Amino acid sequence: MIESDKVLDATNVACPMPIVKTKKAMQELNSGEVLEVHATDQGAKSDLTAWAKSGGHELLEDSEEDQILKFWIKKG
Amino acid sequence: MSENKKTTIVLFSGDYDKAMAAYIIANGAAAYDHEVTIFHTFWGLNALRKDEHLSVNKGLLEKIFGKMMPRGVDKMGLSKMNYLGMGKKMIKNVMKKHNATSLPDLVDMAQEQDVKLIACTMTMDLLGLKKEELLDHIEYAGVAAYIGDSEDGNITLFI
Numbered sequence: 001m002i003e004s005d006k007v008l009d010a011t012n013v014a015c016p017m018p019i020v021k022t023k024k025a026m027q028e029l030n031s032g033e034v035l036e037v038h039a040t041d042q043g044a045k046s047d048l049t050a051w052a053k054s055g056g057h058e059l060l061e062d063s064e065e066d067q068i069l070k071f072w073i074k075k076g
Numbered sequence: 077m078s079e080n081k082k083t084t085i086v087l088f089s090g091d092y093d094k095a096m097a098a099y100i101i102a103n104g105a106a107a108y109d110h111e112v113t114i115f116h117t118f119w120g121l122n123a124l125r126k127d128e129h130l131s132v133n134k135g136l137l138e139k140i141f142g143k144m145m146p147r148g149v150d151k152m153g154l155s156k157m158n159y160l161g162m163g164k165k166m167i168k169n170v171m172k173k174h175n176a177t178s179l180p181d182l183v184d185m186a187q188e189q190d191v192k193l194i195a196c197t198m199t200m201d202l203l204g205l206k207k208e209e210l211l212d213h214i215e216y217a218g219v220a221a222y223i224g225d226s227e228d229g230n231i232t233l234f235i
Contacts (some may be wrong), residue, residue, distance in 0.1 A: 014176040016104040020185065023107040054108055 002060055002072045004036035005029060011040045011068060018044045019051050022073070026057070029075045034060065037071040044069050082229035084222065089235055090146065091117025091155035094178060098151075098235045099182035105231065106189035109144040114186070115222045117196035120235075121203060123149045123183065124210040138204020145203065149179040159214065177232060187213060228234055 008025040009027045010018040018039045026035055037048065045062060048071050052059045056076035083105035087098045098114060105112045116124055127148040135141070146152045157163040171178065177185070187193065193214040200206075200216075207216070215221075226232045 012175050014109065014174055016100050017177055019107045020103055020189070023109075051108065 002034060002036075004072060005033040007036045007038070007054065009038050009040050010044070013039075014041050015043055015047070017041075019047050022051065026055075026073070026075060029076065031075050033075050035073045037073065039069045040067065040069070041069075044071070048073065081108070081110045081231075082225065083231040083233075084113045084115065084226040084229050085232070086115045086117060086222065086234045087120035087123060088118050089155070090122045090152055091120060092149065092152035093156070093167070094150060094235050095120070095123050095149055096179050096182065098233070099179065099186055101233065102186050102191050103189060104181060106186065106191050111225075112186075112189075112191040113194060113222070113225045115196060115217075115225075117199045118203070119145070121195055121199060121205055121210075122152065124145045124193060124214055125205070126209060126211060127151065130209055132206045132208055134204050134206065141204050142209075147185055152179075152227050163190070177202045183211075187211075192225075229232070 006025060006029060008021060010021045013021070018037070018041050022035070022037055029035055049059055052073050058074040058076060059070040060074050083102070085098050085102055087095060089095065102112050102114055122145050125147045127150065153161060153164050154167060185191050193211070194217050195210055195214055197218055
């Protein structure tokens with residue numbers, strides 16, 4: 001289990017909101033801290049993977065349970 | 077000089093669905109820390125119109141144009157299957173059901189994210205649109221400003 005410094009609820013919002021919310025939440029973290037994102041948009045996996053890579057962040061892990069997608073992103 | 081990447085979009089269309097695509101891409105690019113510009117020309121200018129009726133001094137032809145064109149994004153019709161506005165109503169219901177962000181909210185969010193909204197002044201003259209009729213905090217420019225933003229840009233789209 002990865003320890004997260006902040007949890008973002010991006011469930012029940014559609015594109016482009018998960019990525020816009022994640023960006024805002026990430027701004028409040030320091031480098032090395034981990035943001036946990038919960039989303040229900042099925043495109044979120046591809047979106048967050050691409051976004052994290054472009055921004056120099058690291059997608060540590062992702063999972064899906066009860067149709068909620070969870071991501072752990074370490075700020076670069 | 078900033079080292080941010082740039083996305084520029086020309087919004088030519090005045091259709092709800094096409095404007096929605098433009099504003100979703102703009103907000104997505106802003107979330108990627110791009111400097112984003114949307115250059116509104118021709119029918120795309122209607123996306124920048126305030127929804128209230130304003131009495132501005134203009135000629136008959138301009139007044140007729142003003143009446144016939146949608147006041148703001150929420151009044152736009154669909155590019156396909158509009159069926160006198162029924163299709164548009166249906167799409168808005170479907171959007172709500174699927175938690176899609178409404179187009180007026182996307183425009184607000186773009187402004188919050190510092191997306192630069194530009195109105196093309198030449199086509200404003202053609203369609204008889206005045207500054208008072210358009211949203212606050214937008215810029216007014218011509219083709220050179222758009223090229224200036226795009227020439228060292230990374231993504232550019234014409235919608």
